[in-house]
Amino acid sequence: MGCLFRAGTNKAMTTTADQILQQADWLKTPGIQAVFAAIGQDGDEARVVGGAVRNTLLGHPVPDVDIATTASPQTVMERALAAGLKPVGTGIDHGTVTVVSNGYPYEVTTLREDVETFGRQARVVFGRNWTRDAERRDFTLNALYVDCDGRLHDPLGGLDDCLNRRVRFIGEPDKRIQEDYLRILRFFRIYAAYGAGEMDADGLGACLRQRDGLRHLSAERIGHEMRRLLRAPLAGSALKMMNDCGLWEIATGGLARIDDYLALRSLEATASDVTDPELGLVVLAGFVREDVERVSDRLRLSNAERDRMRTAWAAMKCLRQADGLPEAEHLVYQFGRQGAVDGLLGRWAGLRAQGSDPTEIFGGLLERLREVAVPEFPVKGADLIAAGHSPGRALGDSLKALEADWRDSGFSLSKQDLLTRAGAAT
Incomplete structure (x- = not known):
C-alpha cells in the first residue's frame, strides 16, 4: 500500500520523507525486519508508528521503536512464537505485546478504537482501520507510520506539522x-x-x-x-x-523562578548539568529548604534525586552567603563534586537573572571543581583510640576539632600533624 496524502502534505515532501526513513539504521536491522515478516501475514500489516518516525524525520536519536498492526494480540503472540521470536503479553488487554527480536524489545500494539473513555481508562475494541487508529492518538506529528520498506503513511496530514515542528492536537484539543x-x-x-x-x-x-x-x-x-x-x-x-x-x-504546588531557570539553561554550552531535572527543580522552586521536600514529595522523586536536590540547595545557600568565593577544595569536600557543581551553577544562574555575569570567575571555579581531587580527612577514630584516647563522646569532639583545623589549614596538615595536635604523637 502506498503513501496516504492529506491536505498540507505534498508529494515532494512525502518523497523526501520516504528517502530519509529508508536510510534509517533501525529500519534496516534484521531484528525489526523479522518482526515485520512474522506479523505481516494473511493480509495483516505492521508499521512503525509515532516517536521513531518523528525523531528520524527531525534528526533526533531513536531510543525505542513502537509498531502498530492489524493483527490481533493473540495472533501477534502466536506468529512471533512460531518465527522463533520471544513474545511477552506486557499489555495484552489493551492490545500490546512486547516482541523481543535479536535481543531488542519492540512494543507491538493492535490498531484500536477508543469507544468510551473514563479519564485514562477506556473501553477498547481492536480494529483494522489505520485512520481511526491515528485519530485516537494525541498529536498530529505522532500520527505518522512507516512500513517495512520505509514508505511513509500519513493518514491525518501530520508530516507537514512534523517537519515544521508544529505541535497540534488531533481533532478537538x-x-x-x-x-x-x-x-x-x-x-x-x-x-x-x-x-x-x-x-x-x-x-x-x-x-x-x-x-x-x-x-x-x-x-x-x-x-x-x-x-x-x-x-x-x-x-x-x-x-x-x-x-x-x-x-x-x-x-508542583508552588511558585517558579522562571528567570533564574532561563539563566540556568543559558549556561548549557558551558555545563550539560543544567539539563538535569534535579538541578532545574532546585533553581525553579527552591526558595527555602522546605520547597525541596515539597517538590520531591509532589513529583514522587527517588531518594537519590531528593538527596541531590538537598545538596544542591545547601551548596547554593553556602555560595550565596559566603564572603567571597570559597576554594574548590572546600566546596567539593563539603558537598561532593556534583553538589558543588550544582551549587555553583545555581548561584551563577541567580546572578545572571539579576543582571550580573560572573562568567570569568565562575567559569574558572567550575573547571577547578571538575578536576580537583576531593580531600579525604586522614584521621579516623581508630587512630585516636590506638594512640590512647578512650571511645565515647569526647573522642567524637576531638575528631571534629581536628577536622576543623585540617579544613582551616587548606587540607595541608598531615595525619601526623593532626595526631600531634591531639596529643597523641607516637
Missing part, C-alpha cells in the same frame, strides 16, 4: 485532553523537545481551560513527564508558558 489529562503536560513537553516558533494557540487554550484536570493525575505520572520536560531543549520557553497559565503551580 479539549476532547483529546479530557481523554487523558496528562496530555496537558505532554503538549508542553513535546513542544519543548521538538517544537519551534509560537505554541499552537488552540492547544494552549485547551490546556488552560482543562488545567484543573491535572489535579486528578497521580504524582508518579506528573513527575515522570516533568523530568522529561526539564531535559528538553526548549524547556525554558515551555515552563514559562506553563507558569503564565497557572499550570506550574498546579503541578
Whole structure:
C-alpha cells in the first residue's frame, strides 16, 4: 500500500520523507525486519508508528521503536512464537505485546478504537482501520507510520506539522485532553523537545481551560513527564508558558523562578548539568529548604534525586552567603563534586537573572571543581583510640576539632600533624 496524502502534505515532501526513513539504521536491522515478516501475514500489516518516525524525520536519536498492526494480540503472540521470536503479553488487554527480536524489545500494539473513555481508562475494541487508529492518538506529528520498506503513511496530514515542528492536537484539543489529562503536560513537553516558533494557540487554550484536570493525575505520572520536560531543549520557553497559565503551580504546588531557570539553561554550552531535572527543580522552586521536600514529595522523586536536590540547595545557600568565593577544595569536600557543581551553577544562574555575569570567575571555579581531587580527612577514630584516647563522646569532639583545623589549614596538615595536635604523637 502506498503513501496516504492529506491536505498540507505534498508529494515532494512525502518523497523526501520516504528517502530519509529508508536510510534509517533501525529500519534496516534484521531484528525489526523479522518482526515485520512474522506479523505481516494473511493480509495483516505492521508499521512503525509515532516517536521513531518523528525523531528520524527531525534528526533526533531513536531510543525505542513502537509498531502498530492489524493483527490481533493473540495472533501477534502466536506468529512471533512460531518465527522463533520471544513474545511477552506486557499489555495484552489493551492490545500490546512486547516482541523481543535479536535481543531488542519492540512494543507491538493492535490498531484500536477508543469507544468510551473514563479519564485514562477506556473501553477498547481492536480494529483494522489505520485512520481511526491515528485519530485516537494525541498529536498530529505522532500520527505518522512507516512500513517495512520505509514508505511513509500519513493518514491525518501530520508530516507537514512534523517537519515544521508544529505541535497540534488531533481533532478537538479539549476532547483529546479530557481523554487523558496528562496530555496537558505532554503538549508542553513535546513542544519543548521538538517544537519551534509560537505554541499552537488552540492547544494552549485547551490546556488552560482543562488545567484543573491535572489535579486528578497521580504524582508518579506528573513527575515522570516533568523530568522529561526539564531535559528538553526548549524547556525554558515551555515552563514559562506553563507558569503564565497557572499550570506550574498546579503541578508542583508552588511558585517558579522562571528567570533564574532561563539563566540556568543559558549556561548549557558551558555545563550539560543544567539539563538535569534535579538541578532545574532546585533553581525553579527552591526558595527555602522546605520547597525541596515539597517538590520531591509532589513529583514522587527517588531518594537519590531528593538527596541531590538537598545538596544542591545547601551548596547554593553556602555560595550565596559566603564572603567571597570559597576554594574548590572546600566546596567539593563539603558537598561532593556534583553538589558543588550544582551549587555553583545555581548561584551563577541567580546572578545572571539579576543582571550580573560572573562568567570569568565562575567559569574558572567550575573547571577547578571538575578536576580537583576531593580531600579525604586522614584521621579516623581508630587512630585516636590506638594512640590512647578512650571511645565515647569526647573522642567524637576531638575528631571534629581536628577536622576543623585540617579544613582551616587548606587540607595541608598531615595525619601526623593532626595526631600531634591531639596529643597523641607516637
